[in-house]
Amino acid sequence: MQIKTLFCILLISILGFGQNKQADNTVYTIAEGIIAKAIENISKNSSEKVLPAFQFKEYSKGVIQWQDKASKTLIPSENNYLFENFSLHQFQQKKITQETVLASNFPGFEEPYYPLFGKTLHTTSIYEKEYKILNKRFYSPLSKKGLKEYAFQLSKTVSNVQNPYHIITFLPKSKQAAAQLEGELYIDVTSFAVQQATIKHVENIESTTIHEFTYFEKEGLWFPVKTTSQLKPLNASGSYSLFGKNIAAGNMWYKEDENSEVTFSLISSRFDVQFSKMDSINKKQIDILALEDKNVETSSTFWNSYRETTLTEEELAISIDANSFIKYKNIENKIKKISDFNKGYYPIGFFDLDLKFLVKYNNYEGLRSGLGGITNEKLSKNFSVGGYLVRGFKDEDYKYQIAANFLVRKDSNTIIGVAYTKDVEEIGSNTPLLEGRSFTLFEPRLLNITQFYKHKTWQTTVQHNIRPNINGLLQLSRSTILQTRPYTFFNDGTSFSKYALSEAKLGILWTPFGKYMETPEEINEYEIGYPRISTQITQSFKNVLESDFSFTKIDVKIDHVIKHLNEQITEIILEGNLGLGDIPLTHAYHAYPNSPNKETILDRFSVAGIRSFETMYFGEFFSTKLASLHIKHRFKPLVIFSRLKPEFVLITRHAIGDFTHEENHQKIAFNTLEKGYSESGFEINKVIFGFGFSFAYRYGAYHLPNFEDNISAKFTFNFKL
Structure with missing residues (x-):
């Protein structure tokens, strides 16, 4: 090992770190060659490609906080928020991956904020062809496209360690939006695996993410064990919100202020890595199982057993203040109302008012107005009753529907429904049974439709999810x-x-x-x-x-x-x-x-x-x-x-x-x-x-x-x- 390393260092020295133009070009070519070898060996170094199966547990903590620029001390704000998550991640070949949420901590929320589990804040594997930061996608430096779009430089080779490595820096060659990453890659001298990676981005948002790896000798593999990210908006386009742009809590927004700034830090630590003894994996083709055991006591003692360090005084203050603010402002209910509105509903107690039936207009009915809606889970989680009653002011006719739905089997979303409808329908229309509900304040075509027919319809439906990604409906x-x-x-x-x-x-x-x-x-x-x-x-x-x-x-x-x-x-x-x-x-x-x-x-x-x-x-x-x-x-x-x-x-x-x-x-x-x-x-x-x-x-x-x-x-x- 040492002889190979010394030979490599000697070769680099002969080729030169000199100041002349030719030497610079030579060093650049060497760096590019190292990256090319790293890309070539991804199939041997990526855990997802090498290992038939593995699993690990992961603790994640995210903190959005306003702070003083000079002293870096906390500034109390309704935007500040802290959340924690503890999960089991499992992988099997044939691209079977699954995350099981074991516990979560969302201060102020009665229930976990489930959409956050599915958000990609940054790419977890440095070996992917694309690298993601929040909603932005870039060419990964370890991709064939990245090899062309980034300028690589060999900074130095570290040989006085057990696993010698090259430090390769990279910068964008152009202003192409998809190639705006920079940073450092620690590439193993022997296997060309990544030992550590620092990825930065400084357009609209200032982002720094550090990926750390540990070497598992038995498997002969560098495995990712920790990721640390810090993000800060540089302008309005760099703003980001955990719960939606209209929700103050967890909102990282840009403000021109010489004295204060907002940052979003995220730490993810992996432990209890298993390459052979695996827990059984759920076969339902579910990517995230967010079914936390309510009987698990998630006190500070529980969380401290997974945190690298206990929460700081500032983090405790953020958690306590967020808990009070979210409950006082009824943020959880506001989030639900916004979600319901975007689907076309406004919840009133156990009844969801359907906004689609309030006011419409078309050339046959003229102004069409009325009320409609459906009962929600506050009345029952196993059945719902709904319908509508509207009147056309031009045709002077009433239209209505009465419907009921019964949940037969929850895990497959098996629902039996019956309905009676007296209404009009556009001639030649063909709406798919399983087309998702959409809602807009203006229904574009409806304003102009002139050709309708009347119908009185009895119907019964059976809906069933054969698999999560295969939905069937019989009517x-x-x-x-x-x-x-x-x-x-x-x-x-x-x-x-x-x-x-x-x-x-x-x-x-x-x-x-x-x-x-x-x-x-x-x-x-x-x-x-x-x-x-x-x-x-x-x-x-x-x-x-x-x-x-x-x-x-x-x-x-x-x-x-x-x-x-x-x-x-x-x-x-x-x-x-x-x-x-x-x-x-x-x-x-x-x-x-x-x-x-x-x-x-x-x-x-x-x-x-x-x-x-x-x-x-x-x-x-x-x-x-x-x-x-x-x-x-x-x-x-x-x-x-x-x-x-x-x-x-x-x-x-x-x-x-x-x-x-x-x-x-x-x-x-x-x-x-x-x-x-x-x-x-x-x-x-x-x-x-x-x-x-x-x-x-x-x-x-x-x-x-x-x-x-x-x-x-x-x-x-x-x-x-």
């Missing part, structure tokens, strides 16, 4: 359909304007790359994974409960989001719909048009949709076979100041379709999409108070003779608490 329904405008469906020699349908729908949603957390209340996807693949099959049965038609519908949708390291985002939606049999127009497909049937661009000015064709007119096209593609590319928001961050988005949309037996649909005129429809444009979002601007242009086979008719100009709205 049986019987509907009576009435028209709101002249329309007749001619089928088997008979004309129908009123008809009955008995349908069975089966929906499957597969999210193979989602990450899941199990809490005492539910299993939820804490990190949305892509692609998301949904399939739905609908079968209508003729002569079952006096149903008039038999048809089959098969729908497949793929949602994919690509998050680029330069903070740009590409969103892709690919959808295919196939209808076979005797399908009335009410249950055929449209491509989500969103252009009002008005003459001028200004007359058509309204709200842009999320996945709609902005230049396609309502009622213009229908299909029994349809394929559509939506692509959005979002550029990094332009930060003008903290509350003004406009976002530029490029958009292109395409659809192609066909209609079988178009002649059977009478008293209504429409076109088909067999030639292919195209539009492209852009959005400038979040210009002021969540409002922005959208522009789209229609081109290709369905380009209209009048130039203005091909243009859509609308406003956008993006708002979240």
